[in-house]
Every structure is written in structure tokens, then in C-alpha cells.
Amino acid sequence: xxxxxxxxxxxxxxxxxxxxxxxxxxxxxxxxxxxxxxxxxxxxxxxxxxxxxxxxxxxxxxxxxxxxxxxxxxxxxxxxxxxxxxxxxxxxxxxxxxxxxxxxxxxxxxxxxxxxxxxxxxxxxxxxxxxxxxxxxx
Numbered sequence: 001x002x003x004x005x006x007x008x009x010x011x012x013x014x015x016x017x018x019x020x021x022x023x024x025x026x027x028x029x030x031x032x033x034x035x036x037x038x039x040x041x042x043x044x045x046x047x048x049x050x051x052x053x054x055x056x057x058x059x060x061x062x063x064x065x066x067x068x069x070x071x072x073x074x075x076x077x078x079x080x081x082x083x084x085x086x087x088x089x090x091x092x093x094x095x096x097x098x099x100x101x102x103x104x105x106x107x108x109x110x111x112x113x114x115x116x117x118x119x120x121x122x123x124x125x126x127x128x129x130x131x132x133x134x135x136x137x138x
Contacts, residue, residue, distance in 0.1 A: 010055040017051030020044045033099035034091050042084035046076050 027040025050073050057069040 006058050010058040013051045013055035013058065017048040017055065020048030020051060022048075024048060032101065034096050035088055035098055035102075038084045038087055042080045046080040050076055 021044070024040050024044035027044060028037050031037045031040055053069045053073050053076075057066045060066045060069065
């Protein structure tokens with residue numbers, strides 16, 4: 001009885017994960033710009049993968065398999081948002097502009113103004129107005 005409940009529960013998680021993966025793939029195909037597409041891929045794709053791994057953890061009988069599934073879940077939750085953020089920031093810096101229907105562009109004002117002296121100190125960068133001295137021929 002307990003095994004059948006676990007199998008039913010795992011089946012529900014697999015179907016839900018597949019539905020999230022389907023939504024992510026439709027979002028990648030249908031959404032208007034790069035930024036909304038990486039949002040769909042990172043959010044819905046991560047949830048779909050995690051639900052499938054939860055199903056694996058439910059039906060696994062070995063502790064090592066359950067621990068691997070949990071480690072993979074933690075890995076997904078840690079890496080997917082960070083990688084999506086870095087991809088979006090790199091694309092914006094490379095010149096990929098947002099869809100004209102987007103409501104808010106917070107990065108535009110950040111990139112329009114040069115960093116202040118306080119921000120430079122916080123980043124730990126060494127900024128100077130003097131030209132670099134080095135391999136210049138005179």
C-alpha cells in the first residue's frame with residue numbers, strides 16, 4: 001500500500017514536472033525577446049527539473065540515490081538563477097535591447113551614468129584619471 005502511494009505521488013510529480021518543462025519550451029518559442037525567454041527557461045525549466053528529481057527521490061530505495069537527487073535539486077536552485085542573471089546582464093551589455101513592450105528597464109539608468117567615487121570604492125576597483133604607464137613607445 002505504501003509503495004503504491006509513493007508511486008502515485010511520484011507519477012504526479014513527474015507529470016507536473018513535464019508540464020512545467022512544456023510551459024518553459026513554449027515560452028522559449030513564443031516570448032518576444034531574449035530576456036523573457038531566459039526567464040521562462042530558468043524559472044519553469046528549473047521547477048520542471050526539480051519536480052522530476054523529487055519524483056526520483058520518492059521512488060528511490062537507496063539512500064545514495066536520494067542524496068544525489070537532493071544534491072541535484074540544490075544545484076539547480078543555486079545555479080539557474082545566477083546563470084540566467086549573468087546571461088541577461090551580458091546580453092544587455094552586448095547591446096541586446098529589451099522588447100518595446102517591456103514596462104521597466106532598470107539597467108538603462110545604471111549604464112547611462114558613470115559609477116560614483118563611492119561605488120568605485122565599494123567595488124574595490126582602482127580608478128584613476130591618469131593614463132596608463134606601461135608599454136608605450138616614445
